[in-house]
Amino acid sequence: MASSVQNNRVSPPGYCGCCRTCNMWCWRAFKWLPVLLIVSIITWSYYAYVIQLCIFTIESTVQQCVYLVLYHVLLIMFAWSYWRTIFAEVKLIPDKYKLPESELEKLLAAESEDAQRNILENFAKELPIVTRTMSGSVRYCNRCVLVKPDRAHHCSICARCVLKMDHHCPWVNNCICFYNYKFFMLFLGYALFYCLFIMATCLPYFIKFWKGDFGTAASAGRYHIVFAFFVALMFAISLGSLFGYHCYLVANNRTTLEAFRAPMFRGGADKNGFSIGAFNNFKEVFGNSPNLWLVPIFTSLGDGCEFPVRREHQLQTFTTAQETHGYESMGTTRSRSDKDEHDTASSKHILEDINAPKIELKSTPIRTN
């Protein structure tokens, strides 16, 4: 049993610590290649658009100024959002979710899956979690040795659990999660408009090129403009579909992982379990202040650990029925130990409810690597 929990990494013979450090740095450098590629394409697009199109090709000064101002506004917002997505501080899971040494020893010594499940269930009584594994057990990460907060998942690339994990994005070399989801949405949106703007303003010159009367630009320069149109078109198609999909996810309050596998509550799986209405779902990511919705400044609501849930899931966890389902209602969210103090009778009912095995447990809560 202990072997399923421990995470021993033994180097193969002849594989020294120096090699491991070298490999680690090579892997770290390799992960930045997609970001480097994106930055190179943006730099080239700047040359093609500003130098070749606006300065060498467009003759009207007014047109030059309008194009340059609009282009730079879009570029700044796009680059700012991209920067914030890459370098957002992804904080660690709070300590209260980590299993203390004494509990871990008990878990390692447990002789059955049921015993493990009970140890985790007892520990999680103090935590504000409403989701469970497919088998109905507390969600536990044996690599980080913690009980996963709702919507948190372990990222194998970042090698740790991440709050409200959406997915790991190689193009930003970071996890898209609670701390940078707004930035990621803005990055997709501004990148899409950046591409559409380049397409729209290059289109007349692209048509001229095919008609054969694109004579004013230097021969190499016009190829940059035509190529910029094609590259912008290619990126606009992929960004458009990705941005559209994430708008749908925001409106329904789902992460990409939850779209593939619905979160499991005590009453079963519910893909809309965290949905509190389209506008409230939008505000959960973008915040309450409309002035900051389009600015890559962190304004998402909550702490990334607790989320408002639909009424049917609240009733199974909280002592009082809540009429509103927004963040205003989270004031009544309490850990079970608090509820013990405030409402003994109701808590007793809940504890009985938890102990009753409504869902047949078939698999172990401890995942093996």
Ligand SMILES: [Zn+2]
């Ligand atoms: Zn983990």
Ligand SMILES: [Zn+2]
């Ligand atoms: Zn990650």
